[in-house]
Amino acid sequence: MFKIKSVLFLAFITSLTFYGQTQVKEYSFGDGFRFTAKDSTLGVKVSARFQTLFLGNWSIHNDDFSDVGQFNSNFLIRRARLKFDGFAYSPKLTYKVELGLSNRDLNHGGPEYYGEGGNLVLDAYLKWNFFKAFSIKAGQFKLPGNRERIVSSANMQFVDRSALNSKFTLDRDIGASLHYDKVLGKQFGLHLTAALSQGEGRNVTMGNLGGYKSSFKLEIMPFGAFAKKGAYIGADIYREQKPKLALAFMFDINGKAVRSRGNRGEFLSTDAIYKDLYTGFIDFMFKYKGFSAMGEYAIRRTADNNRSLVDAEGNSVGAYDFGSAINLQAGYLFKSNYEIAARFTEVSSIPGFSGSPNQIYYTLAASKYIKNHSLKIQTDVSYIENRFFDDALQWRVQIEFGF
Structure with a gap:
């Protein structure tokens, strides 16, 4: 806790010092505080946000609505974030530093893997547009995975991301990525990304126990770019006046993966003979005049399609x-900035079982966007159909504020 307070105090003092040497640009609620050095060699945007969440859960015994019980609930700060981004020396050299301050952000797997420090840093990278449509990024950042994960948690259409994301996302890692972003013809957008990362996840200090992680992504926008990067913003906040579509394909190889989900999940036994873990995604986003639709498919396998790990003597580990x-x-987002939304999620996380999937989620949501995603209140209700244990009912209410 002392280290976190020290970081925040240093950030505050640095901001005050920088303020006296810069020009402050006009501020609009939700856009962050913007500063530019007097010689225009440095630009900084400072922003912060938090989410206050109420969560209630009920179990449904034997899938019978007449036998609902085991209610539990809690309030929590779901997320609290502090972000700095901008450019240095040239607008072609950009940076981002984002810190996670809530307990949910800071939890980690212990000092054996993360050292004595906390799990504070979310993003810390430089990105250089070094030649025409080519850019390179280095540091800790979100990998080019599923769309739902790349959408900021500040810009979600529902209270939180789906179960697909929680089980299959590539999340963040430390490494480098190469980007190619080009408009072909009058409007056809082509975006290619290739990344090489350590493969153990964010903030891990133990070194590389397994192999490296290679990630590849192809995305097209045949009808042109979305308004204000809306391909990665939940809901049609900016009301596209023409149909807009983004379609993406992703493939990831986590060589000799040492965690149960590649660069996420529990750390596996060091006695295990690790395998390469393959993950693939297909997703899309469509928006038009307040209507939005998004879809994702994810799959994760090993080459032998066997999830079990053994040691050198053949013991299961x-x-x-x-x-x-x-x-x-x-x-659909009404002109009053109220939105109604529905979501269907189906997860089959254990291979080798036929028939119905492990879980099916049916979710209905309502949102009021007071100031786009910067000030909003959202609620959703989910019925969770579980194959191997009792079904569940979940209700969430969340308020988000950011500047």
């Missing part, structure tokens, strides 16, 4: 968490 999932969601 762990297993990978993989399978497949699909997520479909759609919503």
